[in-house]
Amino acid sequence: MSTTTTSLEANGHASVWTPDSWRSKPIKQCPEYPNKEGLAKSVSELKRLPPIVHPREIVRLKQHLRDVAQGKAFLLQGGDCAELFDYCEPRAIESKIKLLLQMSLVLIWGADKRVVRIGRMAGQYAKPRSSPTEVINGREVPSFRGDILNGFHPDERELDPSRLVKAYHYSAATLNYIRAAISSGIADLSRPLDWSLGHVRDPKLKAKYQEAVDFLKEMLAFMNTIGAESDKLHTVDLYTSHEGLLLEYEEALTRLLEDPTSPPSENRKAYYDTSAHFLWIGDRTRQLDHAHVEFFRGIENPIGVKVGPTTPAEDLLALLRTLNPKREPGKITLITRYGASKVASLLPAHIRAVEDSEYRGTVVWQCDPMHGNTQSVGNIKTRRFSDIFSELQQTLRIHKEQGSYLGGVHLELTGDAVTECLGGSEGLVEDDLSTNYTTFCDPRLNEKQALELAFLIADHYRSERRKAASD
Numbered sequence: 001m002s003t004t005t006t007s008l009e010a011n012g013h014a015s016v017w018t019p020d021s022w023r024s025k026p027i028k029q030c031p032e033y034p035n036k037e038g039l040a041k042s043v044s045e046l047k048r049l050p051p052i053v054h055p056r057e058i059v060r061l062k063q064h065l066r067d068v069a070q071g072k073a074f075l076l077q078g079g080d081c082a083e084l085f086d087y088c089e090p091r092a093i094e095s096k097i098k099l100l101l102q103m104s105l106v107l108i109w110g111a112d113k114r115v116v117r118i119g120r121m122a123g124q125y126a127k128p129r130s131s132p133t134e135v136i137n138g139r140e141v142p143s144f145r146g147d148i149l150n151g152f153h154p155d156e157r158e159l160d161p162s163r164l165v166k167a168y169h170y171s172a173a174t175l176n177y178i179r180a181a182i183s184s185g186i187a188d189l190s191r192p193l194d195w196s197l198g199h200v201r202d203p204k205l206k207a208k209y210q211e212a213v214d215f216l217k218e219m220l221a222f223m224n225t226i227g228a229e230s231d232k233l234h235t236v237d238l239y240t241s242h243e244g245l246l247l248e249y250e251e252a253l254t255r256l257l258e259d260p261t262s263p264p265s266e267n268r269k270a271y272y273d274t275s276a277h278f279l280w281i282g283d284r285t286r287q288l289d290h291a292h293v294e295f296f297r298g299i300e301n302p303i304g305v306k307v308g309p310t311t312p313a314e315d316l317l318a319l320l321r322t323l324n325p326k327r328e329p330g331k332i333t334l335i336t337r338y339g340a341s342k343v344a345s346l347l348p349a350h351i352r353a354v355e356d357s358e359y360r361g362t363v364v365w366q367c368d369p370m371h372g373n374t375q376s377v378g379n380i381k382t383r384r385f386s387d388i389f390s391e392l393q394q395t396l397r398i399h400k401e402q403g404s405y406l407g408g409v410h411l412e413l414t415g416d417a418v419t420e421c422l423g424g425s426e427g428l429v430e431d432d433l434s435t436n437y438t439t440f441c442d443p444r445l446n447e448k449q450a451l452e453l454a455f456l457i458a459d460h461y462r463s464e465r466r467k468a469a470s471d
Contacts, residue, residue, distance in 0.1 A: 017298035019254045019271060022247055027291035029128045029245055029284055031149055031159050039161040039248065046164060046252035051274030052122070052172050053240065055300070056260045061239050061277045062302050064116045065330030068364045068407040074113045074457075075333070075366060075408025076104050077241065077278075078450065079120025082127045082441035085147045088170045093177050095415025096121060097186060097238065099447050102209070103454040104236075109212035110458020112465060116237075120412070122174040123242040123276045125149075125167045126249075127441055128284045144440065148246060152440050164249050171275070175240055182238060202425050202448065208455055241304075244279035247295050254299060273299045280304030280335060283371075286311075288318050297323050304333040304410075308372065309342050313353040320359045333364040335410050339372030340390040347395060351402045366408035367395040369453075374442060377422075377430050382443050385423035385452075392453060396460050409457060413445040424449040 015021075033039045067073040079096055080087065087093070096119060104115040125148035134143050142157040144150060148167040150157050244250050253275040262268035273279060279299075283306040285292040296303050303323055307316065316334070324331045334354070338346050354363055369391035373383045392409065399406040419435040420443035422428050437443075445453070 017294075019251045019295075019298070021298070022251070022291040022295040025289065025291040025294045026287075027247070027285075028287070029282075030291070031145065031246070033159050033161050035159075035161055039164075042161040042164040043248055043252045046168055046249065049168060049253075051255055051257075051272075052168070052175060052253065053274050053277050055257050055270075055272045055274075057239070058272055058277050058301050059260050060237070061116070061118075062300075062328070062330055064114075064237070065302050065333065065364055066328075067114070067330070068116055069330045069362055071405045071407070072113065073116055073407070074107055074111050075116045075118065075364060076100060076107060076454075077118040077120065077366070077408060078103070078411040078413045080124060080414060081120075081412045081439060081444060082146050083121055083124040083242075084152075084440060085125075085166065085170045087121075088174050088177075090177065090181075092415075093121070093174060094181060094186065095447075096413075097178060097181060099413065099415040099450060100238065101186075101236070102447075103450060106209065106212050106451065106454040106458050109215050110455070111461040113461075116239075116408075118239045118241045118278050119178070120241055122178065122240040123167070123171040125170075126243065126245040128243075128245060128282050146441075148249065164246075164252075167249065168253075168275075171240075178238060178240075182236065205425065205448065205451060205455070209451070212458075239277040241278035241280065242276050243282050244273070244275075244292065244296065245282060245285065247291060250275055250279070250295065259300070270300045271298055273301050276301075278302050278304065278333075280306060280333070282306050283308045283310070283337070286315075286319065288315065288322060293319065293322060302331055302333065304335050304366070306368070306371075307334050307336045307350060309338055309346060311350070313349045316350060316353050317357055317359070320354070320357075320363070324359075324362070327359060327362050329362045330364060331362070333366050333408065335366045335368045336395065337368040337371040337410075338391065340369075340387040340394070342372065343391050343394045344398065347398050348402060351399065351404050355402065355404050364407045365399060365404060366410050367392055367406060368410040369395070370410075370412045370442070370445075377433065380433050380437065382430075382433060383421045385421055385428075385445075385449055388421070388445070388453070389456060392456060393460075396457070400464075409453070411445060411450060411453065412442055413447075413450040414439075415447050417448075418444060418446045420444050420446070421449055424452055 068075045100117050104117055107115050126146040129143040133140050136154050141154045144152050148163050150159055250273055254271055254273045256269050257272050259268045259270040281292050369388045373387040418438055419428055419432045420437050420439055
């Protein structure tokens with residue numbers, strides 16, 4: 001078996017990495033399949049199937065994220081908390097594409113930077129759970145852990161290894177339709193008004209969006225006047241991502257492939273996890289000496305790491321030295337998620353730990369204002385828009401004070417008119433939750449709430465530019 005040698009600076013020694021070396025480490029959130037024979041069969045089939053994404057796409061995303069780390073671009077990442085196999089249908093896919101496009105247009109207008117788009121889609125089928133079981137109608141059943149592992153219906157909670165192969169096919173089909181929709185013109189920036197605002201009826205929000213559209217039209221008219229090539233405005237890059245939780249699946253889709261960055265004469269190869277362009281390590285699985293960090297340290301993909309209230313500042317440098325020993329700019333995205341009440345006391349120390357080290361200017365700082373602000377109303381999980389807004393607003397301010405760059409936002413959202421998060425300009429209240437609460441895991445922003453957050457970020461950067469111009 002081909003191997004990769006990586007220096008584990010945090011532990012003071014070097015060790016040999018292989019796609020299965022994670023199996024020698026302790027692991028959390030790992031399913032115990034009763035059907036070992038079925039698991040082996042599914043894994044064997046996955047290893048024979050073609051890659052879902054190509055190394056050249058992964059390398060291109062890394063180059064874009066390098067620009068984000070250096071303050072030249074902004075990262076927008078969003079999609080479902082727990083993607084379902086049922087979401088693999090044209091309307092659901094298109095609604096998320098259009099929402100990400102709408103938000104990116106707003107951010108281009110506001111931040112005056114290129115926007116890198118990553119969807120939480122085409123593979124976000126596994127979810128960590130705090131408890132292995134739950135009680136439904138007085139009956140204790142295994143928790144729903146995502147469609148890649150078991151079904152949401154209480155009678156389908158047994159772990160089923162055949163779902164691994166199903167997840168591959170649904171991921172491939174979703175990505176295939178994303179590519180087809182984009183290549184057929186859904187992302188044509190010369191027709192932004194075609195990206196309908198769905199259920200958004202707020203006249204102020206639509207007026208702001210129209211202002212962004214007018215800005216884009218003026219830019220396009222200028223480019224046409226000077227004869228600039230505008231072919232690239234008819235399409236966009238949209239990359240895929242998911243939490244790399246289920247390592248049997250990730251290992252099976254990790255391939256030793258030709259490195260597109262190496263000269264042809266060298267024919268260098270490297271390991272790429274071809275299940276997605278971008279993967280992240282969750283808050284529950286980022287232990288330095290555990291299996292998930294061990295697996296991720298050996299792949300070429302850009303990697304996200306969730307950073308929360310339980311993350312010691314000293315762990316950040318140890319994680320960076322383990323996952324990115326070469327200090328590649330954009331290789332690691334630190335996804336901060338504290339909660340509105342804790343961000344002011346925790347984020348500055350985390351920023352200083354990184355920015356005062358040799359990793360200054362190499363990481364992408366990204367705010368996830370969703371996961372630290374989950375609460376329950378009765379038995380219904382929800383999030384308050386005011387808390388989400390507050391954490392994002394505080395994070396923008398703190399990065400400015402610390403002299404660092406908030407390069408991205410990470411949101412759970414849907415293009416549908418769901419009623420899962422309270423508040424926002426449409427004023428959803430607790431009694432509205434049952435109107436259209438459709439998530440199978442965590443509550444998501446609807447289209448209107450997601451656009452409001454995009455305008456918050458845009459207004460922040462427009463204000464910063466105006467201040468800089470007046471100085």
